[in-house]
Amino acid sequence: MRNKEIAKILYEISYYLKTGEIDFKPYVYNRAAIGVEGLEEDIENTYKKGGIKALENVPGVGKSIAEKIEEYLKTGKIKYYEDLKKKMPFNMAELIAVEGLGPKKAKILWQKLGVKNLRTLEIMARNGKIRNLPGFGLKTEKNILEGIAFLKRDRGRFLLGEIMPIVNEVLEKLNKLKWAEKVSPAGSVRRMKETIGDVDILVVSKDPKKVMDFFVSLPGVAKVWGKGATKASLRMRDGFDMDLRVVPERSYGSALQYFTGSKEHNIATRSIAIEKGLKLNEYGVFRGAKLIAGKTEEDVYRAIGLPFIPPEIREDQGEIEAAINGKLPEIIDQKDIKGDLHCHSDWDGGTNSIEKIAKAAMDMGYEYVGIADHTKFLKIERGLDEKKLERRNKEIDKLNSKLEAQGLNFKVLKGCEANILNDGSLDIENETLKNLDFVIAGVHSSFKMQKGEMTARLIKAMQNPNVDIISHPTGRIIQHRDEYQIDFDRILKVAKETRTVLEINSYPERLDLKDSNIKKAKEAGVKMAVNTDTHEISQLNFMKYGISQARRGWAEKKDIINAWPLKELLDSLKK
DNA sequence: GCCGTTTTCGGCCCGACTGTTTTCAGTCG
Numbered sequence: 001m002r003n004k005e006i007a008k009i010l011y012e013i014s015y016y017l018k019t020g021e022i023d024f025k026p027y028v029y030n031r032a033a034i035g036v037e038g039l040e041e042d043i044e045n046t047y048k049k050g051g052i053k054a055l056e057n058v059p060g061v062g063k064s065i066a067e068k069i070e071e072y073l074k075t076g077k078i079k080y081y082e083d084l085k086k087k088m089p090f091n092m093a094e095l096i097a098v099e100g101l102g103p104k105k106a107k108i109l110w111q112k113l114g115v116k117n118l119r120t121l122e123i124m125a126r127n128g129k130i131r132n133l134p135g136f137g138l139k140t141e142k143n144i145l146e147g148i149a150f151l152k153r154d155r156g157r158f159l160l161g162e163i164m165p166i167v168n169e170v171l172e173k174l175n176k177l178k179w180a181e182k183v184s185p186a187g188s189v190r191r192m193k194e195t196i197g198d199v200d201i202l203v204v205s206k207d208p209k210k211v212m213d214f215f216v217s218l219p220g221v222a223k224v225w226g227k228g229a230t231k232a233s234l235r236m237r238d239g240f241d242m243d244l245r246v247v248p249e250r251s252y253g254s255a256l257q258y259f260t261g262s263k264e265h266n267i268a269t270r271s272i273a274i275e276k277g278l279k280l281n282e283y284g285v286f287r288g289a290k291l292i293a294g295k296t297e298e299d300v301y302r303a304i305g306l307p308f309i310p311p312e313i314r315e316d317q318g319e320i321e322a323a324i325n326g327k328l329p330e331i332i333d334q335k336d337i338k339g340d341l342h343c344h345s346d347w348d349g350g351t352n353s354i355e356k357i358a359k360a361a362m363d364m365g366y367e368y369v370g371i372a373d374h375t376k377f378l379k380i381e382r383g384l385d386e387k388k389l390e391r392r393n394k395e396i397d398k399l400n401s402k403l404e405a406q407g408l409n410f411k412v413l414k415g416c417e418a419n420i421l422n423d424g425s426l427d428i429e430n431e432t433l434k435n436l437d438f439v440i441a442g443v444h445s446s447f448k449m450q451k452g453e454m455t456a457r458l459i460k461a462m463q464n465p466n467v468d469i470i471s472h473p474t475g476r477i478i479q480h481r482d483e484y485q486i487d488f489d490r491i492l493k494v495a496k497e498t499r500t501v502l503e504i505n506s507y508p509e510r511l512d513l514k515d516s517n518i519k520k521a522k523e524a525g526v527k528m529a530v531n532t533d534t535h536e537i538s539q540l541n542f543m544k545y546g547i548s549q550a551r552r553g554w555a556e557k558k559d560i561i562n563a564w565p566l567k568e569l570l571d572s573l574k575k
Numbered sequence: 576g577c578c579g580t581t582t583t584c585g586g587c588c589c590g591a592c593t594g595t596t597t598t599c600a601g602t603c604g
Contacts, residue, residue: 023587023588024577024586024587024588025576027576027577027588028577028587029576060576061577062577062578063577064576064577065576096602099602100602100603101602102601102602102603103601104600104602105601134595135594135600136594137595138594139593140593140595143594377591378589378590379588379590445590445591445603445604446591446592447603448592448593
């Protein structure tokens with residue numbers, strides 16, 4: 001699958017073009033990038049089947065961009081892009097990842113100070129060179145340094161949602177291999193951490209060499225770091241490393257337990273083994289020299305007197321104690337989810353019609369789907385005003401009648417995602433909100449408010465009797481923007497009092513609430529909803545990332561309102 | 576450079592906010 005790779009280049013061309021004076025052209029490349037990225041089929045396949053004409057059918061791609069994609073698929077290069085890079089030889093993607101820096105400022109930094117990457121940017125900022133540039137100042141310099149510090153914190157890590165599709169492709173291929181008897185991801189991928197350093201894969205095989213040969217020759221491999229009898233390590237074209245280990249059947253469970261981690265969890269499980277006079281390592285559980293368990297993880301945990309602990313909560317954050325005391329939570333599973341309450345339709349900035357979203361949600365096995373279009377403050381997302389929202393409601397009513405007439409037990413819920421303005425009021429009339437099945441409210445502006453103000457802003461929104469759910473409650477964008485300043489304990493208290501639900505947003509770069517906040521919310525008795533924030537129906541699949549996050553936060557079915565049947569869900573809302 | 580119940584040219588990408596300025600450019604959602 002090379003869609004992401006090509007989309008990345010198109011985005012980058014768009015950034016380079018933004019440094020110039022030409023209107024609209026950057027926007028066009030941006031649209032084409034989105035089109036390629038959102039494509040379900042592998043674009044290489046599209047091209048093989050239908051040639052350049054098929055490429056032109058990709059949304060946002062016309063003749064000229066189709067030719068460039070063809071050039072890339074054929075030669076691995078796009079001359080137009082290479083020329084832009086030659087003209088502006090600085091690491092665009094790296095520089096504009098700094099919050100507050102865009103293409104134009106990046107270009108100025110390169111022209112005036114020779115800034116090429118984060119490293120030289122940091123040197124210039126530290127030496128006070130940036131404050132004197134035209135259009136820059138002391139504050140910008142300070143913001144740049146803060147932005148760099150933020151990026152550095154988890155540099156070299158990748159978003160789970162970015163890596164997972166590639167890993168799944170590899171797993172699928174390994175699974176089809178006849179020499180691979182068992183295949184499983186391990187490490188942070190298996191624990192579904194929000195960011196991943198490198199990918200670990202475990203395989204049981206009687207013919208490790210064949211598996212290794214296959215592994216290092218996978219498409220998408222950029223470099224092989226090493227290849228031995230039981231372990232191979234490589235770098236993928238997408239920039240992350242992948243390790244594969246082959247283990248014998250008898251120690252598959254213990255190896256999986258060992259390589260899944262976390263390190264802290266393993267230290268704790270090993271000391272429990274020691275207390276019981278046993279030894280636990282990647283080869284098995286031993287009494288003296290005798291192997292007593294190792295084939296499956298269940299066997300391993302049982303041998304040291306514990307029930308199976310789900311990978312997502314293996315962080316030594318209380319799961320061991322809970323397991324010992326028989327108090328492990330029955331954490332939520334994707335199959336528990338009965339609907340998705342945060343989907344954007346083509347009434348606002350979304351891509352698909354409400355009917356198409358409903359069909360896709362039915363295919364997911366859901367009983368209901370909530371349409372939560374943006375309201376009017378968000379102009380770029382074509383937010384709806386009161387009148388338009390009423391018209392949209394009528395369309396949903398009509399669709400529901402149609403579904404009922406077809407004998408389908410599925411319901412489309414009328415909702416919106418209103419904007420919480422700086423004073424905590426909403427950008428849409430309460431009278432209009434009363435006509436909806438549910439109301440989501442979220443912060444989409446002024447993220448840098450003081451803690452007290454921001455907390456008050458959210459509290460006022462939660463106190464609105466029409467607001468049922470707060471979307472992406474802390475506003476973080478992973479690896480890009482920190483959470484905004486809020487007193488989370490107070491937010492939880494008010495959420496509990498006002499029966500306001502907090503969202504677990506499944507977007508890979510959001511995953512907001514994060515795991516530790518989910519745990520806090522659960523302990524405070526605050527209910528949550530796992531939503532995808534879908535803007536295009538393929539994103540309904542983001543649900544798995546939100547669910548993993550919920551699992552990492554120990555959430556159970558009773559904590560997650562969209563794991564409840566429709567009637568129970570509707571009864572639980574404020575009105 | 577793409578697209579078309581506005582159809583082969585002329586629209587498209589809006590407005591708040593920040594930090595720089597002293598009227599505005601750049602960034603962000």
